[in-house]
Amino acid sequence: MSSKVALTKMHGARNDFVILDRRAANVDAIDSFARWVCDRRAGIGADGLIAIEASSRSGIVMRTINADGTEAEMCGNGIRCAARWLDESGEGDRTTFETAAGEIRTEVVARHPEYLVRAIVPIRGSRARALEFLDDAFFVDLGNPHVVIFREDVAAIDLEVLAPSLQAHSSFPGGTNVHVAALVGSDGLQMRHWERGVGLTMACGTGAIAAAIAAIQSGRVRSPVRTLVPGGQLVVEWDGTGAAALTGPAVRVFDTEVCI
Numbered sequence: 540m541s542s543k544v545a546l547t548k549m550h551g552a553r554n555d556f557v558i559l560d561r562r563a564a565n566v567d568a569i570d571s572f573a574r575w576v577c578d579r580r581a582g583i584g585a586d587g588l589i590a591i592e593a594s595s596r597s598g599i600v601m602r603t604i605n606a607d608g609t610e611a612e613m614c615g616n617g618i619r620c621a622a623r624w625l626d627e628s629g630e631g632d633r634t635t636f637e638t639a640a641g642e643i644r645t646e647v648v649a650r651h652p653e654y655l656v657r658a659i660v661p662i663r664g665s666r667a668r669a670l671e672f673l674d675d676a677f678f679v680d681l682g683n684p685h686v687v688i689f690r691e692d693v694a695a696i697d698l699e700v701l702a703p704s705l706q707a708h709s710s711f712p713g714g715t716n717v718h719v720a721a722l723v724g725s726d727g728l729q730m731r732h733w734e735r736g737v738g739l740t741m742a743c744g745t746g747a748i749a750a751a752i753a754a755i756q757s758g759r760v761r762s763p764v765r766t767l768v769p770g771g772q773l774v775v776e777w778d779g780t781g782a783a784a785l786t787g788p789a790v791r792v793f794d795t796e797v798c799i
Contacts, residue, residue, distance in 0.1 A: 541798040546576065547624055548583055548792040551616030552742035553770025555585045555792075558624050561592045566799065573604035576797070583795070586737045589617045591625070598635035598642070599625065605736025612683040613640035615744015615773075615785050619656035622647060623789035640682020648786065657786040660748055662777075667753035670710070677753040684715040685749035689759070693721045693731045702733035716743060720750040720766075727765040728754055741770030748783045751775035 544566060547558040557576050559566060566572050573588035575581065585606065592600040601621050603614040618636055622645035626632045632647035641661050649655040660681060667677040667687070676688040686705060690696060702717035717733045728750055732743040747766040754760045755777060763776045773787040 543796040544799055545794065545796050546583065547794050548585065549620035549624065550770075550790050550792060551619050551744065551787055552768050552773060554616040554740050554742040554744070556587050556589045556614075556617045556620050557583050557585045558620060559588060559590050560624075561590050566590075569602075569604055570608035570610070572799070574606065574608040577606035583797075586734070586740050587611070587614060587617060589614070589621050591621060594637055596637065598637050601636045601638050601643075603638075605734070607736045609736040610639070611734075611736065613638045613643065613660075613681070613745060615658060615660065615746075615748060616742055616787065617744075618643055618645060618658050619744070619785075619787060619789040621645075622656045622658070623654055623791065627791070638682070654789050654791075655786060656789045657784055658744070659782050659784055660745065661782045662748075662752065667749070667756050672708075672710075677749075677757075678710070678715075679749035679752055681745045681749060683745055684711055684713060685746055686711075686715050686717045687746075687750045687753045688717070688719045689754070689757075690719055690721055693719045693729050695719070698731055698733040698739060706735070716746055716749075718743065718746045718750055720754065722754075722759055723765070723767060726760050726763065727767060728760065729767045731769065742768040742773065742787075744773060744785050744787065747773045748775050748777075748785055752777055752783065755779065 544564040588604040590602040603611040663680040670676040706714040751764040777783040
């Protein structure tokens with residue numbers, strides 16, 4: 540006998556997700572469920588599934604399941620969508636999320652005319668490491684891995700060719716997200732993204748943070764940094780130490796039910 544599960548389609552700068560509250564719906568085999576629901580022809584269609592789960596502590600557990608069923612440590616756009624979903628469900632405008640990348644705090648900073656959420660993301664080591672085998676490229680660890688490559692034109696690199704080849708490099712035992720960034724004035728970056736388990740995406744929140752950190756450290760830009768992604772704009776604030784703040788939109792597209 541089938542049962543119905545409530546889901547919400549959302550996006551952050553067109554990096555899109557399906558939100559599942561596992562506190563209310565007992566969905567097993569979440570990896571295969573994510574592959575089905577994220578399928579753009581057979582399911583709802585999304586870059587990933589965001590699962591909200593109960594915590595043994597005071598916060599909320601957020602899990603990020605990529606479209607291919609693999610699990611990511613954290614998602615900067617997905618966590619803002621989860622924060623809006625919880626706010627509109629009556630659970631408050633400030634949330635502490637437990638993720639595989641550590642504890643992330645969010646706050647709703649505006650509801651009109653655009654719904655904006657700020658996430659405070661801890662930085663591991665607060666340093667971007669230059670890569671010796673790739674020109675003008677850096678590795679940044681945010682609990683999830685990022686390679687940021689600087690070029691004068693973001694179209695100068697074919698991410699669909701380069702990024703998959705980097706997944707097998709010994710420097711990235713768990714694979715890596717890959718981004719190319721170009722300067723836009725003294726406080727802006729234009730970006731393109733390739734994410735593990737998904738491919739090319741319209742935005743990557745933690746990727747925007749990684750690029751901003753690498754650009755600030757190397758003296759290219761100053762904080763706050765406007766990151767212009769294919770799906771819109773994200774703003775990163777970082778003072779050179781400690782956590783970074785990521786602010787961007789969280790858009791609710793529709794609510795639905797599916798039979799499982």
